Amino acid sequence: MNVEDFDINSLIKDSKDKKGLYALGLKDIEYYNYDFRNLDVDTIHKFDKGIKHYLITHEADIYSSEENKAVLENELEMLLASNVEKYDLHDFKGDPDGVTNRDHVLLLVPLRNAEAVLPLMFRHLMNLTYPHELIDLGFLVSDCSQDDKTLETLLDYSLSLQNGTLISILENIPLYTESDMLHLKYMQKEYLEMVEKSFSPPFHLGYTKPFRSIQIFEKNFGQIIGQGFSDRHAVKVQGVRRKLMGRARNWLVSNTLKAYHSWVYWRDVDVELCLGSVIQDLMKFDYDIMVPNVWRPLPTFLGNEQPYDLNSWIESPAARQLAQTLDEDDVIVEGYAEYPTWRVHLANLRNPKGDLDELVDLDGVGGVSILAKAKVFKSGINFPAYTFENHAETEAFGKMAKKTGYRVGGLPHYVLWHIYEPSEDDLRDMAVRERDDRRDLN
Ligand SMILES: Nc1nc2c(ncn2[C@@H]2O[C@H](COP(=O)(O)OP(=O)(O)OP(=O)(O)O)[C@@H](O)[C@H]2O)c(=O)[nH]1
Numbered sequence: 287m288n289v290e291d292f293d294i295n296s297l298i299k300d301s302k303d304k305k306g307l308y309a310l311g312l313k314d315i316e317y318y319n320y321d322f323r324n325l326d327v328d329t330i331h332k333f334d335k336g337i338k339h340y341l342i343t344h345e346a347d348i349y350s351s352e353e354n355k356a357v358l359e360n361e362l363e364m365l366l367a368s369n370v371e372k373y374d375l376h377d378f379k380g381d382p383d384g385v386t387n388r389d390h391v392l393l394l395v396p397l398r399n400a401e402a403v404l405p406l407m408f409r410h411l412m413n414l415t416y417p418h419e420l421i422d423l424g425f426l427v428s429d430c431s432q433d434d435k436t437l438e439t440l441l442d443y444s445l446s447l448q449n450g451t452l453i454s455i456l457e458n459i460p461l462y463t464e465s466d467m468l469h470l471k472y473m474q475k476e477y478l479e480m481v482e483k484s485f486s487p488p489f490h491l492g493y494t495k496p497f498r499s500i501q502i503f504e505k506n507f508g509q510i511i512g513q514g515f516s517d518r519h520a521v522k523v524q525g526v527r528r529k530l531m532g533r534a535r536n537w538l539v540s541n542t543l544k545a546y547h548s549w550v551y552w553r554d555v556d557v558e559l560c561l562g563s564v565i566q567d568l569m570k571f572d573y574d575i576m577v578p579n580v581w582r583p584l585p586t587f588l589g590n591e592q593p594y595d596l597n598s599w600i601e602s603p604a605a606r607q608l609a610q611t612l613d614e615d616d617v618i619v620e621g622y623a624e625y626p627t628w629r630v631h632l633a634n635l636r637n638p639k640g641d642l643d644e645l646v647d648l649d650g651v652g653g654v655s656i657l658a659k660a661k662v663f664k665s666g667i668n669f670p671a672y673t674f675e676n677h678a679e680t681e682a683f684g685k686m687a688k689k690t691g692y693r694v695g696g697l698p699h700y701v702l703w704h705i706y707e708p709s710e711d712d713l714r715d716m717a718v719r720e721r722d723d724r725r726d727l728n
Pocket residue numbers: 395396397398399400426427428429509513518530531534553554555556595654
């Protein structure tokens with residue numbers, strides 16, 4: 287999209303013109319029991335304006351004409367029907383076979399400066415084989431830089447997703463950008479082919495089907511730490527950054543979770559390779575919280591691949607001891623020499639030939655892809671935005687849930703691949719190789 291041309295009103299108008307491409311053919315009941323159902327606006331508006339059916343004056347007169355009373359009684363039922371919903375939460379406990387049980391999933395994605403990876407994320411969304419009519423999407427965009435267009439692009443793609451035109455837009459966007467070209471040369475061919483294949487036809491039957499709803503929020507939480515690879519990985523910034531992410535996640539789930547949701551699926555925007563059946567694959571174990579393993583590809587000269595998300599782990603005696611020596615507010619972060627926890631990391635348990643269904647119980651979880659039963663959030667568990675047992679955000683979420691008695695698990699051999707962003711060191715290394723190659727040619 288040309289950024290200069292961006293205008294939300296014309297976007298909405300344009301989408302209205304296109305509306306109907308899909309809506310006409312949709313027969314799934316889930317689209318029609320959408321909770322923002324058609325209200326009789328005139329009726330509701332009257333009550334909003336404060337039409338007083340019962341008025342007690344300063345002289346203690348009660349104004350209640352028979353006429354008004356009849357109108358009120360007549361309309362009261364409609365008013366209540368449009369404001370009060372009844373749910374039996376037993377129906378939304380989360381079934382391991384959510385597809386058959388028609389379980390609703392709330393899929394939440396936090397985003398920051400994510401414009402460049404949005405085509406990738408939307409390809410993944412369309413790839414999801416969990417019935418789209420059962421999924422409500424919720425995006426939170428925060429603290430983007432001035433020149434970043436995450437929000438605008440997100441709106442644009444979301445409208446196209448829902449009217450069925452996104453597939454043709456994405457066809458014209460290459461999988462990789464110009465700046466990826468240097469490092470792509472050094473990536474394993476087999477891996478790149480797998481990525482290519484996962485985004486090529488034939489697609490699953492519901493690929494272009496609209497989702498049940500999409501909500502987009504923009505709200506800043508004051509994140510000032512850079513979103514670059516080196517900025518966000520410095521050890522000192524982790525505690526502050528993670529607590530702030532906790533606030534952002536809690537805000538998003540509080541504002542989107544409805545009684546009828548049975549599951550909540552959290553997904554980071556920067557995932558490169560993932561099976562489209564991931565929701566069902568995590569759901570079938572009937573755990574309260576379930577995460578896959580997360581690795582990332584590397585240039586061949588760095589060994590092809592690497593365990594990536596170290597935030598999914600099993601608690602260790604050494605980490606408990608370490609916690610005793612720390613201040614109450616200190617946040618332990620995995621993968622830094624400053625915090626020798628000796629925990630077992632889900633990432634390190636992977637065997638490429640291992641059984642995809644093998645499961646281990648976990649204490650901390652990483653946030654890249656978390657499937658949780660909605661009841662976990664409904665019962666008050668959240669992503670601590672303060673230090674909880676020397677952890678914050680997703681790791682503290684896992685710990686807190688476990689302490690409350692929920693089952694928390696991870697799949698060591700089921701892998702999601704995080705995108706590879708070359709660090710400055712890696713880029714330097716590649717530049718040297720390029721120079722050497724050119725010299726060899728001469
Ligand atoms: N709303 C919001 N989203 C954020 C913020 N920072 C990161 N995100 C998003 O949260 C997800 C995870 O962010 P990453 O920056 O990849 O952080 P991370 O996954 O903890 O770090 P890595 O594992 O190193 O990638 C991504 O979808 C980001 O776009 C933030 O401050 N606010």
